[in-house]
Amino acid sequence: MATTPTSKRLSLSEWFKTVTFYEILVGMKATLSHLLNYRPVTLQYPHEKRTLPDNYRGMLALLRYDDGTEKCVGCDLCEAACPSRVIRVVSAEVPDEPTKRYSKEYYMDMTRCLFCGMCVDACPVDALGMTREFEWAVYDKRQLHLNKQQLLAIGDRSFPVREKRLELQHPNVAFFNVAFKHVPPKPN
Amino acid sequence: MSEFGLRLAISLTQIAAVMGIVIVTVLILTLAERKVLGWMQDRMGPMEVGPYGILQPFADAIKLFFKEDIVPAGANKLLFTMAPILCLIPAFIGFAVIPWGPNWKFEVNGISVTPFVISDINIGILYILAFASLGAYGIILGGWASNSKYSLLGGLRSAAQIISYELNVGLSIVGVLLLAGSLSLVKITDAQAGGFWNWYLFALPAPQIFAFVVYVISSVAETNRVPFDLPEAESELVAGFFTEYSGLRFAFFFLAEYANMVLVSCVAAALFLGGWNAPYPGTIMALLGAPSLAWAENTMWFAVKTYSFLFLFFWLRATLPRLRYDQLMRFGWKVMLPIALGNIVVTSLAVFFYNQMK
Numbered sequence: 001m002a003t004t005p006t007s008k009r010l011s012l013s014e015w016f017k018t019v020t021f022y023e024i025l026v027g028m029k030a031t032l033s034h035l036l037n038y039r040p041v042t043l044q045y046p047h048e049k050r051t052l053p054d055n056y057r058g059m060l061a062l063l064r065y066d067d068g069t070e071k072c073v074g075c076d077l078c079e080a081a082c083p084s085r086v087i088r089v090v091s092a093e094v095p096d097e098p099t100k101r102y103s104k105e106y107y108m109d110m111t112r113c114l115f116c117g118m119c120v121d122a123c124p125v126d127a128l129g130m131t132r133e134f135e136w137a138v139y140d141k142r143q144l145h146l147n148k149q150q151l152l153a154i155g156d157r158s159f160p161v162r163e164k165r166l167e168l169q170h171p172n173v174a175f176f177n178v179a180f181k182h183v184p185p186k187p188n
Numbered sequence: 189m190s191e192f193g194l195r196l197a198i199s200l201t202q203i204a205a206v207m208g209i210v211i212v213t214v215l216i217l218t219l220a221e222r223k224v225l226g227w228m229q230d231r232m233g234p235m236e237v238g239p240y241g242i243l244q245p246f247a248d249a250i251k252l253f254f255k256e257d258i259v260p261a262g263a264n265k266l267l268f269t270m271a272p273i274l275c276l277i278p279a280f281i282g283f284a285v286i287p288w289g290p291n292w293k294f295e296v297n298g299i300s301v302t303p304f305v306i307s308d309i310n311i312g313i314l315y316i317l318a319f320a321s322l323g324a325y326g327i328i329l330g331g332w333a334s335n336s337k338y339s340l341l342g343g344l345r346s347a348a349q350i351i352s353y354e355l356n357v358g359l360s361i362v363g364v365l366l367l368a369g370s371l372s373l374v375k376i377t378d379a380q381a382g383g384f385w386n387w388y389l390f391a392l393p394a395p396q397i398f399a400f401v402v403y404v405i406s407s408v409a410e411t412n413r414v415p416f417d418l419p420e421a422e423s424e425l426v427a428g429f430f431t432e433y434s435g436l437r438f439a440f441f442f443l444a445e446y447a448n449m450v451l452v453s454c455v456a457a458a459l460f461l462g463g464w465n466a467p468y469p470g471t472i473m474a475l476l477g478a479p480s481l482a483w484a485e486n487t488m489w490f491a492v493k494t495y496s497f498l499f500l501f502f503w504l505r506a507t508l509p510r511l512r513y514d515q516l517m518r519f520g521w522k523v524m525l526p527i528a529l530g531n532i533v534v535t536s537l538a539v540f541f542y543n544q545m546k
Binding site for chain 2: 027028032035044
């Protein structure tokens with residue numbers, strides 16, 4: 001018992017508090033008061049959900065223009081900006097349009113993503129967005145390796161109202177931008 | 189039907205009834221504990237199974253029933269299997285002498301039946317203490333047979349702890365026995381009839397308040413409950429003596445702990461809080477003109493006292509952190525034991541002079 005503090009004489013009130021378990025009774029009063037004024041802080045999660053803050057950074061998604069054209073031009077800047085090497089872009093020329101490119105394949109390994117949002121910042125054409133989805137628990141990690149179709153689907157789901165048409169963009173952006181017409185335009 | 193057969197049938201019916209009540213109480217406790225702890229900690233407790241989670245005990249039981257039952261390699265298989273049963277039997281066997289209600293007798297074909305106590309033996313409390321200390325074997329053997337260091341440490345701690353505090357339980361109730369002059373729980377309860385001032389907690393000539401405090405603390409330690417849950421100590425010993433147990437075997441330990449809690453509460457109610465006696469003289473049922481229903485009122489009081497004591501267990505668990513091992517031992521031997529011994533001396537003197545004056 002090397003750590004025992006040197007014994008000091010208890011005052012009468014201290015002694016009385018010790019023998020009557022005063023401190024324990026104070027603690028028990030505290031717990032009982034919580035029982036009597038019962039106000040739970042719990043949220044019954046799957047049934048009721050928190051309102052997310054406006055700047056919540058959830059699942060990443062690829063976005064489209066109003067007419068269904070993909071925004072991504074395959075510039076690889078998101079891949080370069082990503083600190084944890086989540087993104088892999090395979091870009092290709094748009095057929096018959098030698099100045100324009102698009103992302104032929106686009107992969108995200110969401111097992112490594114730390115949702116920093118740097119890829120979204122880096123994107124010059126706003127092709128990447130952060131949605132407010134967060135329920136992405138899966139049984140198999142491989143399900144978190146997302147390809148382009150899945151990322152576009154997330155984008156379509158999370159941003160049903162899409163941004164302005166390609167033609168209305170700033171001329172400079174519009175010139176270098178996708179115009180990959182192989183994607184069928186939105187009906188109507 | 190032969191006399192023996194009739195006796196057997198009556199006894200088995202009583203045993204089945206008491207076992208049923210105890211098991212239902214244990215089921216209620218497993219839910220109530222989680223709920224009360226949750227409420228005290230501003231949580232909700234189980235909410236998913238059934239409305240407000242009231243079917244949670246059944247879900248737990250089904251889960252434990254279907255879990256894989258593993259016997260670790262190198263374990264002593266016989267003792268490993270026996271340990272939970274050795275824990276469970278002493279916990280249940282003590283209920284044989286607990287008087288649940290008024291001390292009635294009636295005759296069936298010349299055989300006297302006592303409906304509210306399975307067996308009124310004249311060494312009732314001694315019987316309970318003897319079997320309660322047997323429960324330590326289950327824990328120690330479970331820890332030892334598991335072939336795991338953590339289990340062994342839990343079992344060893346439990347051995348020292350249960351022996352130390354069993355002593356205090358035994359000594360703390362000596363005062364009551366001196367006042368009652370009997371070891372039979374039925375006689376002790378009967379002696380406390382007629383209002384709460386006759387309960388041995390307050391009774392003249394020697395109120396057993398100190399003995400009651402010692403009993404409460406020691407019984408918490410004996411049932412391995414927080415703050416004396418050193419045999420389990422999940423933050424330092426993984427899960428203590430039942431680390432290697434799974435499935436139904438683990439459930440037996442769990443059941444035994446809760447059955448022990450109920451038993452200890454029943455004994456506290458019977459010895460210190462007047463058992464099934466109401467805290468006022470007479471019965472309300474008699475005043476209402478239904479004296480034949482007085483047994484219901486009395487049994488209700490027994491249940492109220494037992495459940496209040498069980499609530500105290502939950503309350504302590506929600507409040508206190510675990511004691512260190514040396515603190516536990518020092519507290520048991522240097523504080524509880526002298527108080528219990530002093531109580532015996534004072535009570536003996538008080539009883540002696542009281543009898544002289546009469």
